[in-house]
Amino acid sequence: MASLPQLKKSPPTGWQQHGLCRAIDSDVFFPPPWFEHKPDREAREARAKRICARCPVRLPCLDWALATREPFGVWGGRSESERRRILGGKLKAS
């Protein structure tokens, strides 16, 4: 398996203080610690994406999640599997 390029420095995080998810239970953005059936995951991710769609910092959030290879959760309106596809060139970011 090919290794991912290492970051030269941490990307900026000032956008985080403006995220809509700061005032919302993070359970909707992250998978539970138990097995989550596909319909439940899809419903949870759809709820998170609806919040992200209204968020003023969606793009820097997505940039950060892609740059740091954030492995879990919905960030910037994209699920972990969607971010993997973006990084693999199989899906456009926007």
Ligand code: SF4
């Ligand atoms: S885009 Fe979504 S995950 Fe990112 S800060 Fe906004 S609400 Fe939170």
